[in-house]
Amino acid sequence: MVRAMEQYLRPGIPTTPFCPGCGHGILLGLILRAIHGLDIDMREMLFVSGIGCAAWIPSPHFNADTLHTTHGRAIAFATGAKLYNPKLRVMVISGDGDLFSIGGNHLIHAARRDIDLKVICANNMIYGMTGGQVASTTPRGFTTSTTPLGNPDRPFDLCKLVEAAGGRYVARYSVTQPLALMESIKKALFLEGFSFIEVLSPCVPQFGSKNLMESAPKIIEWLMEKCIPREKAEGLSREELNGKIITGEWGDV
Amino acid sequence: MAWKRIKASLPPGRHYFSGNEAVAEGAISAGCRFYAGYPITPSSEIMERMAHRLGQTGGVFVQMEDELSSISAVTGASWAGAKAMTATSGPGFSLMMEGIGYAAFTETPCVIVDIQRAGPSTGQATRVGSGDIMQAKWGSHGDYQIIVLSPWSVQEMYEQTIQAFNLAERYRVPTFLMGEEAVGHLRENLEIEPWVRVFDRKKATGRPPFEAKSPRQIPPMPSFGEGERLLVTGSTHDGLGIRRTDDPKVHARLIERINDKILLNKPTIVDVDGFFLDDARVAVLCYGFTARSSLSAVKGLREEGYRVGFMRLKTLWPFPHENVGELSERVERIFVPEMNRGQVGGEAMKSSQCEIISFCQTNGEVIRPEVIRKELMRLL
Numbered sequence A: 001m002v003r004a005m006e007q008y009l010r011p012g013i014p015t016t017p018f019c020p021g022c023g024h025g026i027l028l029g030l031i032l033r034a035i036h037g038l039d040i041d042m043r044e045m046l047f048v049s050g051i052g053c054a055a056w057i058p059s060p061h062f063n064a065d066t067l068h069t070t071h072g073r074a075i076a077f078a079t080g081a082k083l084y085n086p087k088l089r090v091m092v093i094s095g096d097g098d099l100f101s102i103g104g105n106h107l108i109h110a111a112r113r114d115i116d117l118k119v120i121c122a123n124n125m126i127y128g129m130t131g132g133q134v135a136s137t138t139p140r141g142f143t144t145s146t147t148p149l150g151n152p153d154r155p156f157d158l159c160k161l162v163e164a165a166g167g168r169y170v171a172r173y174s175v176t177q178p179l180a181l182m183e184s185i186k187k188a189l190f191l192e193g194f195s196f197i198e199v200l201s202p203c204v205p206q207f208g209s210k211n212l213m214e215s216a217p218k219i220i221e222w223l224m225e226k227c228i229p230r231e232k233a234e235g236l237s238r239e240e241l242n243g244k245i246i247t248g249e250w251g252d253v
Numbered sequence B: 001m002a003w004k005r006i007k008a009s010l011p012p013g014r015h016y017f018s019g020n021e022a023v024a025e026g027a028i029s030a031g032c033r034f035y036a037g038y039p040i041t042p043s044s045e046i047m048e049r050m051a052h053r054l055g056q057t058g059g060v061f062v063q064m065e066d067e068l069s070s071i072s073a074v075t076g077a078s079w080a081g082a083k084a085m086t087a088t089s090g091p092g093f094s095l096m097m098e099g100i101g102y103a104a105f106t107e108t109p110c111v112i113v114d115i116q117r118a119g120p121s122t123g124q125a126t127r128v129g130s131g132d133i134m135q136a137k138w139g140s141h142g143d144y145q146i147i148v149l150s151p152w153s154v155q156e157m158y159e160q161t162i163q164a165f166n167l168a169e170r171y172r173v174p175t176f177l178m179g180e181e182a183v184g185h186l187r188e189n190l191e192i193e194p195w196v197r198v199f200d201r202k203k204a205t206g207r208p209p210f211e212a213k214s215p216r217q218i219p220p221m222p223s224f225g226e227g228e229r230l231l232v233t234g235s236t237h238d239g240l241g242i243r244r245t246d247d248p249k250v251h252a253r254l255i256e257r258i259n260d261k262i263l264l265n266k267p268t269i270v271d272v273d274g275f276f277l278d279d280a281r282v283a284v285l286c287y288g289f290t291a292r293s294s295l296s297a298v299k300g301l302r303e304e305g306y307r308v309g310f311m312r313l314k315t316l317w318p319f320p321h322e323n324v325g326e327l328s329e330r331v332e333r334i335f336v337p338e339m340n341r342g343q344v345g346g347e348a349m350k351s352s353q354c355e356i357i358s359f360c361q362t363n364g365e366v367i368r369p370e371v372i373r374k375e376l377m378r379l380l
């Protein structure tokens, strides 16, 4: 990271624990750049995370108040802190397993209540930390350590789910779209009310390697091919959109 | 000094309240300004009164989607600076266990009220029990300490709630008020003193929030938003909060400290009550609602000249082993009546020098004085 960004990192924490090619590191940098871009004082920020690789993005790296909680409950902890001290700017950063499987109930309720939280979900479509078990975000047919014959289930559409629950600002980008993603994070920081960003984040060892994507470039290529901007998608038929991931913004944009 | 005197939540004098309402008044008097909970019988009146009273006092009330989120929101609010609480019963208490372990390990002051009902599982939702005493101590995984108070009257529901907040703030530990359905729904007089002594957590800037100079000391606890850039985690951490998940020394040191800070301070935490103990041959060791029936039985027998005594545990955890041990050296037998299968009786055996006789009643009803009297007559 460049010198100007050092102030955002907690002193004395030498390196991130992420595997080479992990998308979580890219997201870490983009969140801090968005905060830098808005010139927000890190002492006003509270970062809350659950359990998983993604939950390590803010804790311990961010030089702000950080609350690394239990698996699935980050949004509930954040709700308590934000309601008691509304001056805190509260951002929740956690994984797909954490926020949508074990913690899905808290997420939809926080969206319904319109608590002013900025929730960022690092979605690698897998349980990374525990060894690549199937998640509620794993595409149908994909191999994981608990679906050796392919995932029989459909994945959630995270953005549709949050939008239906009442999310004010809802967006989806891949770490392969860094500029759009950074602008989206800025928007979420700026807007009031419940905002949610799904960030597609490659995980080679636990997701890619079991699905013919044994290297970071391969999984990045796959993501870039799969992602299609909302504007482009609007003109396409159902068949043409099959297997695609629509990126962009919904709600108060 | 972190002690201060503040005005009680109600005008001084005599009031008429249920135990659950008295808990809410105690919380407001103690300075509680955050409540998160989920409805459950027989504790819901606490939540309903808190919704009303926090609205009047500028506090925050939130009805969460379950008890997992309730205890989590309480912990989040506590780190944001609140005196925070939740209340629940049996099934909800079970759901809170992981969050309670998190609060204990992160040394988060909070108050959890469990109005015990007949379990296990949904059991008898409107009936009484004392089956959660062991769960309160051992319900979350790993080795940690908590504080548990056991009220026997509406007056104590009020006073011990205040005490629970003071203990939680002073020792940075989850503190439990373990009432039973019978005291939660009991209505009786409540005397309100004009002033309440409350303890506010100690703060300091630039000091490690998870490390103390001596095992008895409690580290300072700043709040989020104060510029301390806190690092709070339920993983094993050093004094600054940095995760150290594979260092045996750091883990051992932290586990020792969170246990020692409670156990070494036992003399200032533990509170017991005793009557007729000087010449007693048999002592009744009791707590909670059962202590009311016990005292009535003991008084009756005393009037008839029987040498029977009474000891009531106002603190259940850390367990008053010292008091039980001392009592056991003076009497021939200790009788322990309980609305469970002998949870406190079994614990008392660890420190008792004399025979412990457990009396267990698990039918969802309170133990009547006649029953205790009959059992005692056999021992006298």
Ligand SMILES: Cc1ncc(C[n+]2csc(CCOP(=O)(O)OP(=O)(O)O)c2C)c(N)n1
Pocket (backbone or CB within 6 Å): A051, A052, A053, A054, A055, A071, A094, A095, A096, A097, A098, A099, A122, A124, A126, A127, A128, A129, A130, A135
């Ligand atoms: C109550 C509970 N159940 C299970 C676990 C084990 N566990 C730790 S991380 C994790 C999955 C995390 O997946 P995700 O949130 O997608 O994060 P990722 O590692 O993929 O970034 C699980 C199941 C736990 N810590 N707590």
Ligand code: SF4
Pocket (backbone or CB within 6 Å): A017, A018, A019, A021, A022, A023, A024, A053, A054, A124, A128, A129, A202, A203, A204, A205, A206
């Ligand atoms: S296991 Fe996957 S998600 Fe976890 S650090 Fe490695 S690449 Fe990232």
Ligand SMILES: [Mg+2]
Pocket (backbone or CB within 6 Å): A052, A095, A096, A097, A122, A123, A124, A125, A126, A127, A128, A135
């Ligand atoms: Mg994941």
